[in-house]
Amino acid sequence: MKKRLSVLAAAVALACASASTMAGTVFDAVKKKGYVQCGLSDGVSGFSATNSKGEWEGMDVDICRAIAAAMFGDASKYKGTALSTQQRFTALQSGEVDVLMRTVTLTQTRDTSLGLAAVAASFYDGQGIMVRKSQNVKSAKELDGATVCVQPGTTTELNLADWFRTHGIKFTPVVIDKVTEVVRAFESGRCDAFTDDASQLAAVRATQLAKPDDYEILPERFSKEPLGLMVRQGDDQWQGVVRWTLFALMEAEEYGITQKNVDDMLKSPNPNIQRILGVTPGAGKNMGVDEKWAYNAIKAVGNYGEIFERNVGQQSKLKLARGTNALWSHGGAMYPWPIR
Known part of the structure; x- marks a missing residue:
């Protein structure tokens, strides 16, 4: 029995060691190079496209910028890579990009058989x-x-x-x-x-x-087309930064935090807002980033509702209704996990 327990303990230790060697590898690589490489589609107006100046713009681009702001405190610390439907998964698998947000439908096969991980849905489509x-x-x-x-x-x-x-x-x-x-x-x-x-x-x-x-x-x-973000499997820390940045944008909308009022909201007595904006520390430390990670993201691009409206909603050429992409509290499917 003792021998069995020893073997089991050794197996568990080996598994833990293997997991620890994988943890943080993408996070550390992104930190070292100083920018986030996002896989995008060029030519999908409202989501990701380059304008006449060669600048990226769109909903997916804003979320990419938010991740850069959360990671580095600077939304400009990103680079976009235009990918075709045929290139996109290979580009993420090979490390050419750090996060894939090229209007990708999250499916069981893609989340389990490609060495990739579905992070969360950023837009529900059909x-x-x-x-x-x-x-x-x-x-x-x-x-x-x-x-x-x-x-x-x-x-x-x-x-x-x-x-x-x-x-x-x-x-x-x-x-x-x-x-x-x-x-x-x-x-x-x-x-x-x-x-x-x-x-x-x-x-x-x-x-x-x-x-x-x-x-x-x-x-x-x-x-059903839940469009969302994907990363490589094996780095929970990086996946956490990507996921929680998206959720922070949604949480900001839920609590009325906007790009314009985010500085005033630092004075809010609401404990949820204090945690989101880093007034109450802990969330940033949990992910290995600055405590103002969510504040920096919101300050740079606004909350999820603001991103939606200016890129694909009523303030845009597309004029799409929020529909399923409204917050859960307004009859939609956007239900961010709480930051606490």
């Missing part, structure tokens, strides 16, 4: 399909025999096939890798329809099609 109004199509069920533009290697491609097969509808996929090329193919008439996440279809229609009013997004939603 796959839709867009057509020309001149086609007089009011439902995707009327698209029997249609050609449909779709990107390869995505859940979008799989969902499309599943939905059409389930409804006994035939279609021909036109598979094109880059979003901009898909849009051009659709606009030129090479495809009868274009499928993607509904938010991206709205972005394409608002910003990339010459005559936005000539197109409509059909009512069907083919899937």
Whole structure:
């Protein structure tokens, strides 16, 4: 019995040692190089795209900037890497990027079989399909025999096939890798329809099609698309920084902390606000960052609601309703874990 216990103890010690050697490796590497490398998609207006000055902008970019602010106290300490759907997971696996936020749908397979970890959902979406109004199509069920533009290697491609097969509808996929090329193919008439996440279809229609009013997004939603952040498995410390930065942005909205009033909120007697903003210490130490990590993130980009509204909401060209992306207290699905 003693021998068995000794063997068991040795196995546990070895497992703990292995875990400790993995812990902090990405965190330490990011700290050493002095910036966060974010995997983004270039050309998805509202989420991540480069403007005429070559500067990144969009909802995913703001969350990347928030992570940089939490890590370094400076939102400019980040770099964006434009990734295609085919490149994105390999880029994260290889260490080319530190966090992947390229409108990635979080799924069981991706969270378990790629050596990657799903952190949390930053935007809840659903796959839709867009057509020309001149086609007089009011439902995707009327698209029997249609050609449909779709990107390869995505859940979008799989969902499309599943939905059409389930409804006994035939279609021909036109598979094109880059979003901009898909849009051009659709606009030129090479495809009868274009499928993607509904938010991206709205972005394409608002910003990339010459005559936005000539197109409509059909009512069907083919899937659940929890879009979110992914990191490599094996570094809980780095995963914690990424996850809790996102949750801090949501918690800030819940407690009325904004980019404009965050300094005044430092004086708030609310113990939850004091913990979020680092007035009451502990959260920063737990993650290995400054106690003002959340304050720095909010000061740089605002809370989750502010990020949403200016990039994809009513203050943007997309004018998307909050819907499922509203806070849980307002009928949505955004339910951040408490910072305490």
